[in-house]
Amino acid sequence: MSVFQEAALVAGKDLRIEARARVISQQILPFGLIVLLLFAFALDPDRGVLQRVAPGLFWITVLLASLLGVSRAFSVEAENGARDGLRLSGLDGSSIFLGKAVALAVELLVFEALLTVGVVVLFDVRLASLPALVLGTIAATVGLAAAGTLYGVLAAGIRARETLVPVLLLPIVAPVLLGATRAWEASIDGVPGDAWPWVALLGIFAVLFVGIGMLAFGPLLEES
Amino acid sequence: MTDAGFVIAGWVITGVVLLGYWLSILWRIRRGERSEP
């Protein structure tokens, strides 16, 4: 089987588990919406402020949700020796990585789509130029999912996993937060053309971390 | 605080941190030595 076929197998498995458990829709999405609400409590709901910082708030919320998503992606392997099963399956490490990262990216994209509705409604954001925004969001999400999957497997066997992954992952994905927020700002309020360089940065980050993930996932899985 | 105050504070803290770190390594080495059979 080719890498992509194997990856599709793994992605399919993860997404099927998610479809059945519905953790995204029932837990992570409400979490995201509550966080948006809390931002309004914390910041002055004087429309001006929230509207201006909405892209940043959106992406911080996505970042926090991705921590939950990563935790979830690897907790499904923790029970019943599923991780051993994965190791013994004969699947290539890079395929497993691609599969899990794609599944996580899909879950995050669904989350983001729904969260965007929340942002538009709660913070009165007008989405203007779409192409850069959509492409930037996809690139950012792929990068996030790749980095998250990588650190998820790195910490997979560790008991303090839930507190360790945030400390490791968040500084790494700081450029994603930066780029995605700037791309959104340019697409909403500024010159849409300004967004493209940031989209390019997000694309580079995504490609880089998918590459690193494909290399490192297998060796890390062996040790977990 | 005057400029001189910041300067002295900065140099003193640096000295304390480096000295403290050095001593902590020595102390931990001593402790490791003691538990040797």
Place this chain on the structure above:
Amino acid sequence: MSEPVSMGEGLMSPVVRRVFGVLALFALAALVVVGLFVAPPDEVQGDAQRLMYIHVPAAWLAYLAFGVTAVSSALYLWPRTRSFVWDRVAGASAELGVIFTGLTLLLGSMWGRPVWGVWWAWDARLVTTAVLFFLYLGYLALRRVPAALDVRAKRCAIAAMIAFVDVPIVHFSVTWWRTLHQKATVFNPDLNAEIHGTMALALWIGVLAFTLLYVYLLDLRYRLEVIEEDREERELEAAIADRVQGGMASPETVGVGS
């Protein structure tokens, strides 16, 4: 304070290490003299300039230390050069790197208050340094997770390489971000583009002193790492031996677990 007689095996002989230590001491003394007394106050910054004589060397050392961590992590991962020596160097150097980065941030802050009027500014270099600090703090947290030596070494080496790859991205994106919004006047980092005479001398002495100190501390920290690895191994063997003995002493537990 006299050092313990026997120590873990190190990167260099104890004599060489002590030479570095003594040289570092002299260089640091020279730094204090030149930096605090001989060098004149700056025209624009006044005496606050003197903090640069330790802030800049600290920053240089931080980058050196993390570079060493990255290189030794790569050497560990490369099968032909794999050796726990590199893992220990990576860990020891990272710890030193975090300390020097912390000092860089602190001293930058103490310099910024009198010169810029603020403890912190969202200037590209400050932000990049802050992210660097947290990247390697995370690495240290990872090192503290108990695990078999080779498992920990591989895991940490990969984490170090990922962090190292991320640094240029962070640097580039943050620099680009801040130059788009830069208010050049107040927060101009190159407040003192040209440094002359004794001021330059003070900086160079600072870099030399800190580098010598780094080499000395690296070897010392390396030896500590060797000792602690030995100790953990012995504790593990002792625990296993206890277990075995305990199992034999009580017949009821024979055949149960162990």
